[in-house]
Every structure is written in C-alpha cells, then in structure tokens.
Amino acid sequence: ESVVVQKLIAAGRLKESDVARAQRLLAESGDGTVSSLLVRLGLLAERDLIDAWAEVLPATRFDTSSAPPTPPEGIDLLPLRFQKAHRVAILSADADRIQVLITDPADPYPLQAIALATRRSVVPILALGNEIEDLLERWYGTGRSALGSIVETMGRENEDGDAGDIEHLRDLASEAPVIRLVNLLIQRAVEQRASDIHIEPFEDHLTVRYRVDGLLRPVEAPPARLAAAVISRIKIL
Structure with missing residues (x-):
C-alpha cells in the first residue's frame, strides 16, 4: 500500500498532509486501510487509487461491458451479505480458482476469507x-x-404534471428520489475523477457524460421523462 500511496503523491493525485491525516484517524479507529480511508474522506478519487493499484499489482482492471447479465453458474459460494459488506463480487469460478472483484487490495481479509471458504486460489x-x-x-x-x-421507485408519477409548471418542477426536484438520483450522478463523477458533468436532454432520451482526462465519456443516464426534474434539481443546488 505504501508503494501505491507514494505513486499517487508523486503523480500529484494525493498530498502528504492528507496521508498523515488519514494515518492519524486510522490509528484512532483501527478500521480499514489508509487508502480506503482517503477515499471515504474525499481526499483521493477511487479511480486514481484503482489505477495506481493496477500499475503495482499483477491484477487486471474490471471491464463492465464484459460482465455477464446474470450470475455465472456455480458461483454461489459466498453469502451475498459477505460480498456486499466487503465490496467484493465473485465473477467466475472453476475447480481450482475463483475470480473476485475487489476495491481494496490493501485489505487482505476478504481474499483470505474467500480462499479459505472456497478452497480455491483467488484471482x-x-x-x-x-x-x-x-x-x-x-x-x-x-x-x-x-x-x-x-428510477424504479419514482414510477411515472412526474408525467402527471406539466413539465412547464414551475411549482410542479420545484416540488418534484425537492423529492427524495430526485435528490438521491442527482447525488448519485455527482458521486459517480467524483469517483471517476471527472472535471465536469454534461447533461443533455433530447426528445426521446437523456444523455449524461463525464469529462475524464479531457475526454467525454457516456455513462448510465436517467430516462428522458425525468429530464426536467433532474435539471431543476441541479439548478437549485
């Protein structure tokens, strides 16, 4: 982990003072790792951390487009509660090894527990x-x-109102689901180290793109019917 931290400092992605702060807090709480705490404190972008680990470890970076739409057969080897609690996911398994998605290589416990429980080598x-x-x-x-x-919890309720009705839009933008939706878009932008967020409403769809390292990258977007609510929420932030 220290090698990764030093790489991030050298690359200008992290400050030594922030590392010292995280180390002090970790000494008090004893929970987690320095790098994961830096991410939780908002002092380090998670994407920067993962990219740095990818340069240090013989581990590949997960390609979301390659993930199967349903769980591959035979990977129900660990309780879902464990996977959610430790932010890991079993991607595939055979008789000898098991591929596991992880976010924090500095924490050895999840991988050790998986190896012990499945009696397989962990990749x-x-x-x-x-x-x-x-x-x-x-x-x-x-x-x-x-x-x-x-989006599912919101149903299609907002279609009952007039998108041009200012009072209706103000009420809609103040509802919890819309707030969570916009917060999630912003949270993901921060995690991906985006410099700005582009939200473009079209007649039949809504496009959301993050500018990362100078390039606009399309990401998952809400449906077009929520465009007015999302834009109204952003305007009142």
Missing part, C-alpha cells in the same frame, strides 16, 4: 465500488443498477 480483479454494487444489484437484487433502482 483479484480491480473494480470501483459502484461497479461492484451495480453488478450485485443486477444479479441478485431487482435486476437493475443503483440508478435504475432509484
């Missing part, structure tokens, strides 16, 4: 926390991502 694959959460939700939850689950 770690690096992933962002929200990538693991979305995958577990699609596989074992409602079949939707975290954003999709929020």
Whole structure:
C-alpha cells in the first residue's frame, strides 16, 4: 500500500498532509486501510487509487461491458451479505480458482476469507465500488443498477404534471428520489475523477457524460421523462 500511496503523491493525485491525516484517524479507529480511508474522506478519487493499484499489482482492471447479465453458474459460494459488506463480487469460478472483484487490495481479509471458504486460489480483479454494487444489484437484487433502482421507485408519477409548471418542477426536484438520483450522478463523477458533468436532454432520451482526462465519456443516464426534474434539481443546488 505504501508503494501505491507514494505513486499517487508523486503523480500529484494525493498530498502528504492528507496521508498523515488519514494515518492519524486510522490509528484512532483501527478500521480499514489508509487508502480506503482517503477515499471515504474525499481526499483521493477511487479511480486514481484503482489505477495506481493496477500499475503495482499483477491484477487486471474490471471491464463492465464484459460482465455477464446474470450470475455465472456455480458461483454461489459466498453469502451475498459477505460480498456486499466487503465490496467484493465473485465473477467466475472453476475447480481450482475463483475470480473476485475487489476495491481494496490493501485489505487482505476478504481474499483470505474467500480462499479459505472456497478452497480455491483467488484471482483479484480491480473494480470501483459502484461497479461492484451495480453488478450485485443486477444479479441478485431487482435486476437493475443503483440508478435504475432509484428510477424504479419514482414510477411515472412526474408525467402527471406539466413539465412547464414551475411549482410542479420545484416540488418534484425537492423529492427524495430526485435528490438521491442527482447525488448519485455527482458521486459517480467524483469517483471517476471527472472535471465536469454534461447533461443533455433530447426528445426521446437523456444523455449524461463525464469529462475524464479531457475526454467525454457516456455513462448510465436517467430516462428522458425525468429530464426536467433532474435539471431543476441541479439548478437549485
């Protein structure tokens, strides 16, 4: 972990004073690792951390497009509660080894526990926390991502109002589901080290893109029917 931290400091992604602060807090709480605490404190982007680990470890980076739509057969080897609690996900398994998505290689406990419970060698694959959460939700939850689950709770209620009605939009933008939805878009932008968020409403769809390292990257977006509510919420932040 110290090698990763030094790489991040050298790259200008992390400050030594922030590391010292995290070390002091960790000494008091004894919970977690320095790098994961830096992410939780908002002092380090999770994507920067994962990218740094990928350069240090012989571990590949998870490609979300390669994930199967349903859990592969024979991977129900660990309780879902364990996977959610430790932010890991079993991606595949055979008789000898098991591929596991992880967010914090500095914490040896999850991988050791998985190896002991499954009696297989563990092959770690690096992933962002929200990538693991979305995958577990699609596989074992409602079949939707975290954003999709929020949209599902909203139903189609906002279609009953006039998108041009200012009072209706103000009320809609202040409701908990819309707040969670916008917060999630912002949270994911921060995790991906985005410099800005582009939200473009079209007649039949809504496009959301993050600018990361100078490039605009499309990400999961709410449906077009929520465009007015999302934009109104952003305007009153």
